[in-house]
Every structure is written in structure tokens, then in C-alpha cells.
Amino acid sequence: MAEIFNLPTRLDKISNELTRQFKVNLFIKRDDLIHPEIPGNKWRKLKYNIAQAQLEHKTTLLTFGGAFSNHITATAAAGKYLGFKTIGIIRGEEYTPLNKSLQFAKDCGMKLLYLDRENYKLKNIDALLTTHDSPLLSEAYIIPDGGANELAVKGCAEIVDEIDIEFDYICCACGTGTTIAGIATNLKPHQKAIGFAVLKHDNLLEEITENLFIHNSKLSIQNYPFGGYARTTPELIQFIKDFYKEHQILLDYVYTGKLMYGIFDLISKNYFPENTTIIAVHTGGVTNANVFEA
């Protein structure tokens, strides 16, 4: 399955007034280029899950997500390219016409089923078994919400293996925190991982420990929610446009825009010592959250 993916991904140097003034080296790891429809950390998280599904001779992938989930679209596309049927359990009610993400998933062949918020929270698909195609549901390989499981952590750890320069910090935008948790499991003693939370969490480190059984002293969290998940401010949108103008790299407004804004903010507050090398992971997301199409 390797040949359709652009791996390993390259590092691009980001050099501007700020990085020069504060004497830091900043690189962006272009995981957004892994695949046009299965970009970034979504492929990293799916890779070993799909291998496991193949091992178990499963022909259907079932997963969960909100109506704007990049994980849903990525799973739908992965199914299309790699020969799996896919089922997406979507939180809440159906709205028609479908939004762009769900229409894309449907066009990839994904069967979309809707679960009310209460049953969704419990991941109780029994509520669907009575009314829908129950053998398909019960025999599917199940991937949790956001692709957050141990096999996903294993896939995300490989981001670090591909980096062929010395670095001090590695930064990534966090939803569930699976990607940064995987990265943190694969660092040298002097290296640190910073997760940039893009939604409001009470305690993301605690959630990572509870959900993924990972407690890692190299991992810390910074909060840049800009009001909450998928919320934006005019300042964030302008930042993403300016960043594109200067570096010709497009960031999405849900995840990677907030990540890069946060990194620049920390640089300007002298968070990183002089001569520090920082890697920012571009996890993708631009197709579903493009400032030039919003």
C-alpha cells in the first residue's frame, strides 16, 4: 500500500524576521503532502489500523466522527484506495444537503449513519443495529473517534524516525492528542514535544494518559483554542494569509494555523533559547478548512 503515499515527507525551513531576531531554527515537516485525500496525521494514524484490519481479514472499516471530521474523510478515502468498505458513524442528526466533508466521504463510498449525541458518547452502535445493516456493522474493524488508539500512536511515532536533522522541540496541533503522544514516545532524552490544543480541554495531558495510557515527561501542552474547535478570529485568518504569502505554505484554520500562530507567539515571548531547532508538523487539514475558500 506504500506506493500511493508520498513518504517520507520533507522538511522545509521557515525563515523570517521573527526567527532571525530570536535566533531560532524553524522547520515544517510536510506531512500535509502525504496524500491529497489522506493527508498528514490521519494517514499516520490509519496505517497500522489498516494493517491490523487486513490481518484480521476484515473488509469493512467503521469509525466515528463529527460532521466536519478530517478523520472521517481520510478513512473514507483510505477505504476507496485500499479496497475496504467504510462506515462512518456521524455524531448528531443528518443535515441536507451534506456539507463538503460528508459529501466527499459519501462519494468515496462511505456509508454514513447518524447517532444521537448520547449514544455517540457511549459509542453505542447497538442503537443502529436494529434499523440498519447489522452484519456489516458487527463484522467491521472498528477505529475509535479521531483514530485515537495504540496502533495510531505507533504510526505517529514514525514521524520522528523520518527527521534527519538534530532538533530540540517538536510541535504539533492537538485534537485528541494522539499524534503528539506518539511523537513523544520516540524522542531522545534532550528533546521535547509540545502539543498545541486547538479546542478547550480541561486537562489534555490527563486525557492523553486516560485514553492512551501515555504519560510522558517530555510532553507539554500549550493552549491556542481561539474560542474553541473550528472557531477563528480575524487575526488568525490574517496570520494564515500572511504566512502563505511569505512562505507559500497553506495552513488550515482548525489545526495547523493555530499551531503556527502559537509557535510564533512562543518565539516572540522568548520561550525557546537561542539556537534552538524547532520542528512544526504540518498535519494537513487544508482541504476541509481553507481560508481562501471560507
Ligand SMILES: *Cc1c(COP(=O)(O)O)cnc(C)c1O
Ligand atoms: C485530526 C487532526 C489533528 C489532531 O490530531 P490528534 O491526533 O487528534 O491530536 C491535527 N491536525 C490536523 C490537520 C488534523 O486533521
